[in-house]
Amino acid sequence: MNLLFLTFLFPLLGWLLLSFSRGRFSENLSALIGVGSVGLSALTAAWVIVQFNVAPPEGRVFTQVLWQWMSVAGFAPSFTLYLDGLSVTMLGVVTGVGFLIHLFASWYMRGEEGYSRFFAYTNLFIASMLFLVLGDNLLFLYFGWEGVGLCSYLLIGFYYSNPNNGNAALKAFIVTRIGDVFMAIGLFILFQHLGTLNIQELMVLAPQKYVAGDTWLWLATLMLLGGAVGKSAQLPLQTWLADAMAGPTPVSALIHAATMVTAGVYLIARTHGLFLLTPDILELVGIVGGTTLVLAGFAALVQTDIKRILAYSTMSQIGYMFLALGVGAWDAAIFHLMTHAFFKALLFLASGAVINACHHEQNIFKMGGLWKKLPLAYASFIVGGAALAALPLVTAGFYSKDEILWEAFASGHQALLYAGLAGAFLTSIYTFRLIFIAFHGEAKTEAHAGHGVAHWLPLATLIVLSTFIGALITPPLAGVLPESAGHAGGEAKHSLEIASGAIALAGILLAALLFLGKRRFVGAVAQSAPGRFLGAWWYAAWGFDWLYDLLFVKPYLLLCRLLGRDPIDRGIGLVPRLVRGGHAVLSRTETGHVRWYAVSIVGGAVLLLAAVLLA
Structure with a gap:
C-alpha cells in the first residue's frame, strides 16, 4: 500500500510530458503516454486494493504522509493520503473506468486537432479526482475539487473554435464555481469553530462541540450541500450539465460517469458525521435528489440529441444517490455510484461509437435501423439501457436502485419512495425511446462500424460489468459509513422488488408501443396544444436557463451598463x-x-x- 502515491503520480507525469510537448508528439506516442499513464495508475490501484483486502491495515485505515503543505498560525494541513473502504471504492472506480475511457478515446479522437492536448487535460483530470477522493483533509479535497472544475472547463471547451462550445465551458465553470464558493464558506465555518479541516478530526470534534441542529453547523452543512449540488448538477445548480455535451464524447463519459459529477455524493458521504448532526439538512439532501431525478426524467423524454438524453439521465441517477444519502442509505448511495459508473460509461462510449459511425450526427431522429450495421454499439445500448432502466435480476442497476428504493421505504420517507418509483418508470421510457428510435425502424443515414481493440475492448468490459456480474462487486464500506435502517429485508422488500421490476418492464413495454413502428399516436399528442406546450417546456429543461437569465444575467448586464456611466x-x-x-x-x-x-x-x-x- 506504500505505492498509493503512484496512482496520481503517473497521470501527473503524463500531463507534464504531454503539456510540454507542444503538440509535437505523434498520435501514437501521445496515446501511449496518455493511456499508459492512466493504465499504470489503474494497475497500481488494483495492487493497492488487493493488498487492502488481503492484508488490511490496522483499523482498516491506511494513511500516507507525502509532505507538509503549509503551517500558518497553528493551521498545518499536509498532503496526506487516506485510504479506507470508501476511498478504496472511489479509487477503483476512478482509475478502472477512467482507463477504459482513455483507451476508447485513443480510438475515438484519432485525426482530431489537439490529440495530445486532449490527453494532457484528461490525465490532469484523473490526477485531480484522485486528490479529491484520497485527501485526508477538506483543504486537500478542495484542491482536487477545484482541479476537476478547471479540467472540466478545458475539456468541455476542447473544440474552442466554435463559440458555442466556449460558452458551454464558461457556463459549466461559472455555475460550478457558485457551488464552490458555498463550499469554501462551509470550510471557513468549520475551521473557525473546530480549528481543523482534517476530516477524521472533524467527525470526532463535531459531536463534542455542537448539539444536534446547532445553527453554525446547520449553516456549514448547508454550504457543503451547496458545493455538492453544484458539482453533481442537482437542483438548483443543474443547468450546466446538458450543455457540457459540447465536449468530445469520451469527455462526457469521463465527467458524467465515474468522476466529476459523483464528487458531491462522495463529499456528503465522507462528511456524513456532520450531516447526521443536522437532520434538517440531511432531509433536504433527499428532497433535492428526489425532485431532481423526476424533473430530469421528464426533460430526457423529449430530447432529440443522443448525448443530451444521457446527460439528463445522469442528472436523474445522481438524484437517486442524493435521495439515498438523504434517507441515510449511505451504502446504497455508494453502491449505485459504482454501478452507475459502469453502465453510464458504457452508454456514453457506445453513443460515441454511434456518432462516429454516423459522421458526427447526434439527432436520434436522423438515425434509425442501426442495429444491423453497429451490432456492438447496439448490444452496448441494450445492456447499458437495461441497467439504466433497472431491468430485474440480470442488470447491475436493478440491485443498486432497488436497494435505494427499499431504504427509502424502510426509513418512512414515502414521498421520496414514490419519486424514486416515478423516476424508474420515466427512465425506462426515455432510455428505450432512444434505443427504439436510433436502432430500429427505417435507416436514415449511412453508418460504418468501428474496428480495433481500443474500440471494442472498453465496450465489451463495461457490458460485462453492467450485468449482474458488476453487482457482485461489493464496496468494502463496513465500519466506514453508518448502518442504514433498511438492511433487514423480508416479505416487504421482496414485494417492493417485484413492484419496481414491474414498473421498469411496464416502462419498456410502453416505450415499445409508442416508439416502434409509425409513432402516429406520439406524433398526434406532440402536435396537440398541450403536447406542444409540455414538449417545449420539458425540452428547455423546465425553463431554468430562462429563469436564471431573467433573475441574474439580465440584471447583472444592466448593472454593468449603469456602472459603465x-x-x-x-x-x-x-x-x-x-x-x-x-x-x-x-x-x-x-x-x-x-x-x-x-x-x-x-x-x-x-x-x-x-x-x-x-x-
Whole structure:
C-alpha cells in the first residue's frame, strides 16, 4: 500500500510530458503516454486494493504522509493520503473506468486537432479526482475539487473554435464555481469553530462541540450541500450539465460517469458525521435528489440529441444517490455510484461509437435501423439501457436502485419512495425511446462500424460489468459509513422488488408501443396544444436557463451598463484625458524651427528670472 502515491503520480507525469510537448508528439506516442499513464495508475490501484483486502491495515485505515503543505498560525494541513473502504471504492472506480475511457478515446479522437492536448487535460483530470477522493483533509479535497472544475472547463471547451462550445465551458465553470464558493464558506465555518479541516478530526470534534441542529453547523452543512449540488448538477445548480455535451464524447463519459459529477455524493458521504448532526439538512439532501431525478426524467423524454438524453439521465441517477444519502442509505448511495459508473460509461462510449459511425450526427431522429450495421454499439445500448432502466435480476442497476428504493421505504420517507418509483418508470421510457428510435425502424443515414481493440475492448468490459456480474462487486464500506435502517429485508422488500421490476418492464413495454413502428399516436399528442406546450417546456429543461437569465444575467448586464456611466469612473478617467491633452499641446511646440526654439528659451529664462525676483 506504500505505492498509493503512484496512482496520481503517473497521470501527473503524463500531463507534464504531454503539456510540454507542444503538440509535437505523434498520435501514437501521445496515446501511449496518455493511456499508459492512466493504465499504470489503474494497475497500481488494483495492487493497492488487493493488498487492502488481503492484508488490511490496522483499523482498516491506511494513511500516507507525502509532505507538509503549509503551517500558518497553528493551521498545518499536509498532503496526506487516506485510504479506507470508501476511498478504496472511489479509487477503483476512478482509475478502472477512467482507463477504459482513455483507451476508447485513443480510438475515438484519432485525426482530431489537439490529440495530445486532449490527453494532457484528461490525465490532469484523473490526477485531480484522485486528490479529491484520497485527501485526508477538506483543504486537500478542495484542491482536487477545484482541479476537476478547471479540467472540466478545458475539456468541455476542447473544440474552442466554435463559440458555442466556449460558452458551454464558461457556463459549466461559472455555475460550478457558485457551488464552490458555498463550499469554501462551509470550510471557513468549520475551521473557525473546530480549528481543523482534517476530516477524521472533524467527525470526532463535531459531536463534542455542537448539539444536534446547532445553527453554525446547520449553516456549514448547508454550504457543503451547496458545493455538492453544484458539482453533481442537482437542483438548483443543474443547468450546466446538458450543455457540457459540447465536449468530445469520451469527455462526457469521463465527467458524467465515474468522476466529476459523483464528487458531491462522495463529499456528503465522507462528511456524513456532520450531516447526521443536522437532520434538517440531511432531509433536504433527499428532497433535492428526489425532485431532481423526476424533473430530469421528464426533460430526457423529449430530447432529440443522443448525448443530451444521457446527460439528463445522469442528472436523474445522481438524484437517486442524493435521495439515498438523504434517507441515510449511505451504502446504497455508494453502491449505485459504482454501478452507475459502469453502465453510464458504457452508454456514453457506445453513443460515441454511434456518432462516429454516423459522421458526427447526434439527432436520434436522423438515425434509425442501426442495429444491423453497429451490432456492438447496439448490444452496448441494450445492456447499458437495461441497467439504466433497472431491468430485474440480470442488470447491475436493478440491485443498486432497488436497494435505494427499499431504504427509502424502510426509513418512512414515502414521498421520496414514490419519486424514486416515478423516476424508474420515466427512465425506462426515455432510455428505450432512444434505443427504439436510433436502432430500429427505417435507416436514415449511412453508418460504418468501428474496428480495433481500443474500440471494442472498453465496450465489451463495461457490458460485462453492467450485468449482474458488476453487482457482485461489493464496496468494502463496513465500519466506514453508518448502518442504514433498511438492511433487514423480508416479505416487504421482496414485494417492493417485484413492484419496481414491474414498473421498469411496464416502462419498456410502453416505450415499445409508442416508439416502434409509425409513432402516429406520439406524433398526434406532440402536435396537440398541450403536447406542444409540455414538449417545449420539458425540452428547455423546465425553463431554468430562462429563469436564471431573467433573475441574474439580465440584471447583472444592466448593472454593468449603469456602472459603465458611473460619475466616479468618469472622474478618474479625467486623469488620463488631461495627460493626453497636455501631450497633444506640448507636442505641437516641436516644430523643428531654430528661431522658435531660441524664442522659447529666452521666454523661459525671462519667466524664471521674474519668478526669482518676485519671490
